[in-house]
Amino acid sequence: MLELAVLGLLQEAPLHGYELRQRLKATLGTFRAFSYGSLYPTLRRMQAAGWITHDDGDATVVADAPPLTGRRGKVVYKLTAEGKERLAELLSEAGPSAWEDETFGVHFAFFGQTDPEVRVRILEGRRSRLEERREGVRTSLARTRSRLDRYTLQLQEHGLESVDREVRWLTELIETERRSARARPADPVPPGQAGTRPPSDVPPPPTATGRGAP
Amino acid sequence: MLELAVLGLLQEAPLHGYELRQRLKATLGTFRAFSYGSLYPTLRRMQAAGWITHDDGDATVVADAPPLTGRRGKVVYKLTAEGKERLAELLSEAGPSAWEDETFGVHFAFFGQTDPEVRVRILEGRRSRLEERREGVRTSLARTRSRLDRYTLQLQEHGLESVDREVRWLTELIETERRSARARPADPVPPGQAGTRPPSDVPPPPTATGRGAP
DNA sequence: GTGCGATGTATCGCCGCGATACATCGCGAC
DNA sequence: GTCGCGATGTATCGCGGCGATACATCGCAC
Known part of the structure; x- marks a missing residue:
């Protein structure tokens, strides 16, 4: 759940925790909170699983800064190759795990990267x-x-x-x-694996949001 | 949360776990699940706190039934005096704890018992x-x-x-x-404490559900 | 120069959920 | 008449998200 959200966001660009949370709120805020209390543990888990790495910026650069004060550098996370695979896998899932109440919103938010x-x-x-x-x-x-x-x-x-x-x-x-x-025909999954394609070129935006009679 | 829901339901009539859950689904099902995984621990907690008692029906009556099979009687829960007080207290709360996303629905469901x-x-x-x-x-x-x-x-x-x-x-x-x-005037809390009144006679039902233009 | 709000990382305890286990009961199919 | 099956019934476990909280830094306004 949070895992998918994080992978989806990091796919677009490397981010650090705080920024990640901001994006989370901006993207899913209407129906989901995602506090740090779940974000950081999830990041830890994902790193252990090998989906992401933290390219922790400062800390090494300012190595001579007082280490006793616990000088803390921004921790920037980005996807690994396995992470991208994992993302593709999650995005290609089309079962209940994708359309239940809690999950649907997240999956929908990343439809742009979905087959x-x-x-x-x-x-x-x-x-x-x-x-x-x-x-x-x-x-x-x-x-x-x-x-x-x-x-x-x-x-x-x-x-x-x-x-x-x-x-x-x-x-x-x-x-x-x-x-x-x-x-847009000629699309029914010609090559080997499905769902792995990142492009997802947005189809001719049909003026969206049926502004008809509500 | 669940606590309020349980108190509210038991106020209407004593119930056992299974029935309680059915009512929960019927009353709040549209927006909340409330599985046994939370119900039973909550009942335990509430009993420890003294809000409810379990008048466990069978078990004693059929005392001569094979005790090795673990003959299990229905466990019927009902409110204690303290439980009623607690309910009144919860129902009289008019702060954020009553109107946040997760809580509002439950409070609303028991508006019939609310001042x-x-x-x-x-x-x-x-x-x-x-x-x-x-x-x-x-x-x-x-x-x-x-x-x-x-x-x-x-x-x-x-x-x-x-x-x-x-x-x-x-x-x-x-x-x-x-x-x-x-x-219906002459209601602005004449006696001592507010919110403790159970009656809450339903006001002249104004044909409800604004069937106008949606 | 000091205080305050945004940025930033992290933890803790609580609570609800889904899955699961297991036992009993009533009823219809065969 | 019995066999299975779905409803009734009680209960637990692990997981994952949440809100509160702590603590440190930075930039800016007053």
Whole structure:
């Protein structure tokens, strides 16, 4: 989760912890926090796994600075070759691990680096996931509606409408993806491995954000 | 968090673990899971704290059943007097602890047992919280819009619209609360302590759910 | 020249989640 | 009539994220 986010961000440019967190907030802030309390341990884990290296800048340069004060240099992280492989692997995943509530946002944020085929499959997966849930809530709501507290009901209905909204959003996105896939054929994974391609040239931006009737 | 949810549910009726979880899903399912992995430890903690007791039903009744098979009776939990006090205390809180993302839903779900004054303050607190966040995202979006990836942008905008939607929802709810407060005066906390009252008679249900233009 | 807010690295304890294990019960298929 | 299966029921474990917190440096304003 955080792992994917970090790999995705470092793919674009080497960063140090603080900056990483800023980007995290800027990119995913609407729905996810990612405090240092998870970031640093994750970085440690990833380094141990060999996905990233820390090219720790100062420290060596200012080697004659008072070592007792614990002179701390910025620790700049960047991807290793294995890290890039790992990223490609994560980005090519199109299963539940990509469309569950907690993960979907992160995967979506890096759609720019994701294979078009995978994009569609993830979007569809999430949509049917949400549709399932919606049906569940709807029926359980129909059964218990009368017995329910006024506020509980209101909460339920607000949640239901949120889900509805996201389903509509996803449907729009899927259609857009389909359209640009049709406009750009000769893409159905000709060479060996899929998902490893970084380009992901943005398709003709179709004016985005269906500004229609909300 | 879970603590409040459990207290709130047990206030309505004694329940055992499994049932408790069902209710939890039914009441908050749209936005919160609450697996057994948190439920049982919480129940344990709450019992240790003295908020609840388990009137474990069977086990004693069928005392002659083979004890080696570990005959397990349903464990029915119910509130103690201290538990009721604790619940009242939690329900009377109208600070950030009541309107943050994770907590708001639970507090709202038990608005039926909450003092009308507190209800309004929580709703307003949440609303300004969301408005703050919205402003933050909006400006940061305005600054970086051009540099942003197509998908990141889309994600951001969808998030922003979600926040907008919730703000509108809250505004509606606040107005409704205000209206029923005006219709039912002589309520501004006449006796000693506030928030301790369980009645919370539902105000004249104003046909709910603004079925207007969505 | 001093204080304060942004930058920067890091840890700690808490809490919730998903997976899993295991036992019982009621019911329909065969 | 029994066999299995899905619902009911209690419980644990490890993982990962969160908020609070600590502490150090830097640049700038007053």
